[in-house]
Every structure is written in C-alpha cells, then in structure tokens.
Amino acid sequence: MTTAVASAAYPFLAEGGLGANGIYVGTDLHAEGSFTFDPFSMYGKVEGFTNPNLLLAGVIGQGKSALAKSLALRSIAFGHRVYVPSDPKGEWTAVAQALGGSSIVLGPGLQGRLNPLDAPPRPPTVPEVEWEGEVRKRRLLLLGSLARTVLGRDLLPREHTVLDVALAAAATRAATSGRPPLLGDVAHALADGPSLDLAGGQLAGRLGEAARDLAHAMRRLVFGDLAGLFDAPSTTAFDPYQPMLCIDLSRLDGSDDTALVLAMTCASAWMEGALTDPHGGKRWVIYDEAWRLMRHPALLLRMAAQWKLSRRLGIANALIAHRLSDLLAAGDAGSQSRALAEGLLADCSTRVIYRQEADQVHAARTLLGLTSVEAAALPHLNRGRGLWKVAGRSFVVQHQLHPAELQLFDTDARMAA
Numbered sequence: 001m002t003t004a005v006a007s008a009a010y011p012f013l014a015e016g017g018l019g020a021n022g023i024y025v026g027t028d029l030h031a032e033g034s035f036t037f038d039p040f041s042m043y044g045k046v047e048g049f050t051n052p053n054l055l056l057a058g059v060i061g062q063g064k065s066a067l068a069k070s071l072a073l074r075s076i077a078f079g080h081r082v083y084v085p086s087d088p089k090g091e092w093t094a095v096a097q098a099l100g101g102s103s104i105v106l107g108p109g110l111q112g113r114l115n116p117l118d119a120p121p122r123p124p125t126v127p128e129v130e131w132e133g134e135v136r137k138r139r140l141l142l143l144g145s146l147a148r149t150v151l152g153r154d155l156l157p158r159e160h161t162v163l164d165v166a167l168a169a170a171a172t173r174a175a176t177s178g179r180p181p182l183l184g185d186v187a188h189a190l191a192d193g194p195s196l197d198l199a200g201g202q203l204a205g206r207l208g209e210a211a212r213d214l215a216h217a218m219r220r221l222v223f224g225d226l227a228g229l230f231d232a233p234s235t236t237a238f239d240p241y242q243p244m245l246c247i248d249l250s251r252l253d254g255s256d257d258t259a260l261v262l263a264m265t266c267a268s269a270w271m272e273g274a275l276t277d278p279h280g281g282k283r284w285v286i287y288d289e290a291w292r293l294m295r296h297p298a299l300l301l302r303m304a305a306q307w308k309l310s311r312r313l314g315i316a317n318a319l320i321a322h323r324l325s326d327l328l329a330a331g332d333a334g335s336q337s338r339a340l341a342e343g344l345l346a347d348c349s350t351r352v353i354y355r356q357e358a359d360q361v362h363a364a365r366t367l368l369g370l371t372s373v374e375a376a377a378l379p380h381l382n383r384g385r386g387l388w389k390v391a392g393r394s395f396v397v398q399h400q401l402h403p404a405e406l407q408l409f410d411t412d413a414r415m416a417a
C-alpha cells in the first residue's frame with residue numbers, strides 16, 4: 001500500500017525522524033532510532049521551519065541545561081561557535097573552558113568590566129552612515145530597557161526623546177576623549193537639565209524636567225549595587241574566533257532580582273553587539289535561565305528586536321524557560337507585551353518541552369497547539385526526556401549523555417556533596 005493509505009489504515013506509525021544530518025541528541029522513543037538535529041541545515045529546506053531558534057521549557061532539574069550544553073558541545077565538532085551571554089548560575093564556565101573557550105566573570109571586587117554601549121566593528125558590507133544608525137538604535141534599545149526595568153513602567157514619549165538627546169550628548173562628550181560612550185556619560189547628560197532643555201529646543205518643551213526619573217534610573221547602574229561593572233571601558237576584547245564564550249554572572253547571586261536582570265541585559269547587549277558580523281559562521285546564542293528576563297516586558301521588547309537581527313545573521317538562539325505561562329505573564333491578552341511574547345514563541349520553529357506541572361498543561365496545550373495525547377504526557381516525562389515539536393512534527397526524545405558530558409554538566413554535585 002502507499003504511505004498515505006498506510007498512515008490512515010494504521011495510524012500508530014511513528015515519525016521517521018528529521019533525517020541523518022546534524023548532531024546526535026539521543027533516542028527517538030517512538031521510532032526506536034537515533035534522533036539527530038541540525039537547525040542550520042533544516043532552515044529554508046524543511047517546510048514550516050522558518051527559523052533556527054529553539055525554545056526549551058521544563059520544571060527545575062529535568063536536564064534542560066544539560067541538553068543545551070550537549071547541543072553546544074556537539075555543535076563545536078561541526079565548527080559552530082557557541083555564546084552564552086549571561087549565565088547567572090555560573091555553570092557554563094567549566095564547559096567553555098573544557099572546549100577551549102573562555103568565560104568572563106563579572107562581580108563586585110573582580111577585574112572584569114563590560115561597556116554595553118561598545119560599538120561593534122562595522123561589517124565591511126554595511127555603509128558607514130547606515131551602521132551609525134544601527135549602533136544608535138541598539139544603544140537606545142538598551143537604555144530604554146534598562147530604564148523601564150528600574151522604573152517598572154513604560155516610558156513616556158517625552159522620555160524616549162530625552163534618552164535620544166542624552167545619548168547624543170554622551171556620545172559627543174566621549175568622542176572628545178576618543179572613546180565609546182559609557183553609561184556614566186548618559187547619566188551625566190540626564191542630570192544636566194539646562195543642557196537637555198537647550199538641546200530639545202522648540203521640540204519638546206522642558207526636557208530637563210522629563211529626565212528626572214530617567215536620571216535616577218541610570219544612577220542605579222552607575223552608583224548603585226552594580227557600580228563600575230557596566231560603566232567603564234571593557235576590559236576584554238571580543239574574540240570571535242573562540243569556539244565558546246560565556247559571561248558568568250554567578251558572583252552577583254546575592255544581588256536582588258532587578259540588579260541581576262539589569263546585569264543580564266547589559267551582558268547580553270554587549271555580546272550580541274559583538275556578534276553582528278554576517279560572516280561569523282554558524283553560531284548558537286544560548287539564554288539559560290531566560291525566564292528571569294521574560295517577566296520583564298522591556299526586556300522582551302529588546303529580545304524580540306535582537307532576534308529579528310540575529311535571523312539576518314544566521315544565528316540560532318536557544319531560550320531556556322521553566323513554564324510556558326512565563327510567556328503569558330508578560331501581559332494581558334491583546335497587550336503589546338503579550339504580542340511580543342507570542343511573537344518570540346512564533347520565532348522558535350523548534351520547541352522542546354520537558355516535564356511540566358499539571359497546572360501548566362493547559363497553557364502548554366493552547367500555546368503550542370498540542371494534541372490531547374501530547375498534553376497528557378507532559379507531567380509524566382522523566383529527566384532528560386522531552387517532547388520535541390519541530391515545524392509541526394512531534395517526537396519524544398530521550399537525551400543521551402556521554403559519561404564525560406555527565407561529569408562535566410553535573411549540577412547536582414553540590415546537592416550530593
């Protein structure tokens with residue numbers, strides 16, 4: 001009989017896998033065969049696979065990070081590079097070092113500094129004027145997210161203007177000493193009401209007044225608990241030829257959530273800026289513990305914009321979350337934040353769902369369009385076992401770890417000790 005007839009007559013046939021290309025992940029439990037995955041080779045070839053990005057969700061301790069680390073480690077054998085822009089638990093440093101890459105550790109009392117306003121090197125194909133606009137856009141996006149995170153509210157239209165004017169003033173001030181602007185320059189410009197009023201001219205009335213809240217927000221990064229870390233020339237130059245680079249923020253662990261989120265934002269912005277070379281080859285950017293960022297609408301906005309850019313650059317982003325309802329928490333149905341979160345999800349052609357609590361199954365089902373059988377299986381998945389939804393096809397895959405990987409990726413060691 002034909003395949004079409006067979007699948008109707010015998011509906012229990014398993015999917016045939018995604019082909020033999022790519023890296024080995026583990027066992028496809030229904031087909032009882034190897035499961036391999038290569039988002040770069042599927043992109044543009046497989047129908048419905050519109051982007052190489054991956055969403056990975058599951059309750060704690062199920063092996064999400066272990067899967068991401070395996071994808072990273074095994075991709076390096078294919079010549080891909082791996083970047084982890086913010087690692088709040090400090091669990092990627094050992095992996096980066098074992099693979100010949102490096103880790104930048106940031107924290108109070110340490111030497112490392114990153115300037116998130118660094119201008120990335122201009123790709124030779126992009127004209128200078130266009131590039132200046134691009135750099136300015138990135139910087140404004142970053143300043144806007146930082147301010148919104150500290151203030152806990154949307155910015156007013158006047159405040160966007162103020163940021164724009166203050167950034168221009170900061171850039172001019174920095175240019176006289178021949179260096180890129182720092183957050184401190186922006187804070188300085190925001191505090192200088194009369195100059196802002198002057199620069200705003202006819203346009204916006206008294207900009208100095210509108211800058212007051214922003215000046216306080218920026219002050220936190222310059223004088224607050226993160227003082228110095230992101231307000232000084234970068235101590236590390238970005239080396240795009242390393243196989244792996246991560247930014248370890250675990251030393252900020254004692255800080256409050258807002259401080260950590262601000263640090264994650266600055267670190268990501270710095271690294272993403274450095275990844276703008278369209279000839280940089282195939283790259284993974286892995287956002288472990290991304291659920292912390294997803295609760296902040298301002299950061300979702302920045303991420304959504306960043307993902308649009310990275311698609312042009314051929315970068316695969318992997319977003320690691322706990323619950324799918326974290327995405328829904330971004331805003332009410334119909335709101336801008338909610339639309340952003342849903343857009344981010346739509347921008348992940350591959351969704352890997354590890355175990356979910358029973359109360360999360362409904363959200364998972366509606367968001368991902370799961371069948372009732374798939375949804376019912378979610379609370380019963382074991383460690384390392386996930387439902388893979390790839391461009392409309394489903395697989396249940398047991399991730400297989402090599403003993404050396406198991407040792408390198410172990411996050412239970414501290415518990416066991």
Ligand SMILES: Nc1ncnc2c1ncn2[C@@H]1O[C@H](COP(=O)(O)OP(=O)(O)OP(=O)(O)O)[C@@H](O)[C@H]1O
Nearest residue numbers: 060061062063064065066384399401409410411412
């Ligand atoms: N496929 C697997 N086979 C065997 N052990 C695994 C597998 N995946 C993960 N583990 C082990 O489970 C432990 C927890 O894994 P991991 O840290 O990746 O979980 P996680 O989902 O990222 O947790 P968290 O949400 O806390 O970050 C690790 O010590 C790891 O060695």
Ligand SMILES: [Mg+2]
Nearest residue numbers: 064065066288
């Ligand atoms: Mg983890």
